[in-house]
Amino acid sequence: MGNHNFVQKSNLFSFSATRCLRNEYFHNDCHICIDLCPKGAIHLVRNKLTLFDNECIECAGCIGSCPSEAYEIESFDPNEFAVSFQAQNNPQISCKSTTPCLGVFDADHLLVMALRGEMVPVCDISHCGSCPLNENGKMENTIREHIRLANEFLVQIAIDKKIDIFEEIEVEATRRALFRKGFEKAKEVIADTPSEPQKSMTASHHALPNVRMPLKRVLLKNSLKEFVGSLEITSFSENSPLFFNKQIDFQACTNCGDCTQFCPTDALFPTSDKQGIYFSQGKCIGCGICEDICKTKAITSKEGFDLVSIAYERAEQLVHYDMVMCHECRCPYPYKGGDPICDRCEGYKKEFSNMFTLAKDM
Template sequence: MGSMTFVQNSELFSYSGTNCVRNDYYHNECQLCVDICPERAFHIVRSKLTLFSSECIECAACIGSCPTEALSIKSFDPNAYTTSFKEEDDKLLSCKKTTSCLGSFDSHHYITMALTSNESPICDMAHCKECSLNTNGKIESFIREEIKKTMDFLTACDSEYSISIQEEKPEDENAKRALFKAAFTKVKEAVQEEDEQESIGITLEYQKASGFTGLPLKFLNLKKAIRDNISKLPKTTHDTNFGIFANKEISFKDCTNCGDCVNFCPTEALLKTTDKQGINFNVGNCISCGICNHICKTDAIKTTGGIDLVNFAYDRGTELVHYEMVMCHECRCPYPYRGGDPICDRCADFRVDFSHVFTLAKDM
């Protein structure tokens, strides 16, 4: 991201246009927050995402939907809550008691809480259907989908960890809350004491000190949780990505080594090899934004299923493609050599398309 920042605020809620993947890349069509917002406070203006702060009711239901953590609220930090969850006496995630709307979490948060706590998190879904925020059932559907991803992941890993859903209301609880904003009466401290940083998790300060701030904090916390508990996950390689992770492959035949996918990747998941003649991929940094797929002029890069949790957690990169760069004998420019005559695609196409221009009269 650039040094300039663009942030819109209501009283408690903030939207960072600088961190928004849609604003970072003009052709990206992400509008997850637009779709889930119960008050239609987000609008697409000239292909850019804009918050109409006067329409925002600060419910926090949209926060978990954002892949780049461009959305936040002062009264509740899902990352701080996630990393301190193991210290919580009450393992019930409930907008009535302990958290904001469960829409502020996604599967990265749920998995981290499940892996780092001795007791399984319990998601209170008893109030979601009748909630005034649950317009057309979108928020409830989002929450259940993220919990399902978490369940599928933990089950596939043959893990001893789990997550569950509470569907019924306690008998002593009122049928409805008077105001849904009462969920924000309990404010979580986002910044922990220095001597607790390692046990609580990776903090925003650590992220900034590392010199790379493009990766969402929920990814860093999840990677740490997997590293710390990798021995308790019997199965670490999978054929599916659970809708949580992303994998990439690049066609040697189609790739021109132009570097556009590397240049436009917002999280440095794609990097040039040290000799600049190939492309490496770090699955632990990929946020599934799809920019690389769209920017590739030859459709050489594809998203594939499958995940190796060791590679994800330990940032082990893989080489997707590598070329020998040779000099084109026509234009004298280097290009990725694939065999045959040493001529680049541009010159080869030119030779075919304009061969008639150079035909002599005697040969016609």
């Protein structure tokens, strides 16, 4: 996820191929945006996600569901909106007045809005049922799931706030008219936008050197800092709906470094001497790449999360090895006890020992 992103654009809407988890790691099977797109504008071409700009209607409904912020729309930045939410006079967020489709927000955005002041967002989903974007109810279900996850997290950490839902049945014809009106407003934005528009908060964040963390996760961690000092409990033994934990089996790990190399957010990173591995809960987005790429299956998920570690991005050392010289191949390897012989030589010795049997011993 470097800064030299390959970006596909469709007027206001853009897709950064190198921020996409599936494009970053060949075996990743993320297909959230493909399933959600009401027009089927996102395709797999040679196992790489590709935006077909002639099919994209720039509804922005997929933006909130992308864990790595690969999608952006110039006319609206959900991160900027979340940060400035408390300055609004009305807590209601609605695609009729203040935002694009509410699919532009995920649970992180909603929590940032709720945690940064007294006002808690009220999500107006009364138009979802008759919305053309709500193909087979997918978009509405996704929006409801984001709200549910955010509220589940607030209950879990004992913060007395709740993101509410406002819903009234709306006539389909009226909603379709509003939908068309929304696209007319989008065209006006394009016409009024200078040739070099000012970068959004999200675009500016992604343009920084060596940035791999989604901005929405950075904002959520910063928002949590305001609360961790006042909470009675900050360490939890159960799983979190939003944050993830990992463990590494000392005996199974070969310290090959693949997990640290392919982690898209640097949640797993090597110790300074390259002989161990750290893990930062606050950086993990639960993509599962580390577990999939580990040849010995040494990395597994673990229950529990710690808010202080998450908010302040503290890291835990999962494994550390002393490097010793293998007495067979004379190469250094991570020592785990017993005879000083590396796994490769030990396996070779067991598998091909018959090749070295002397004739007198046969």
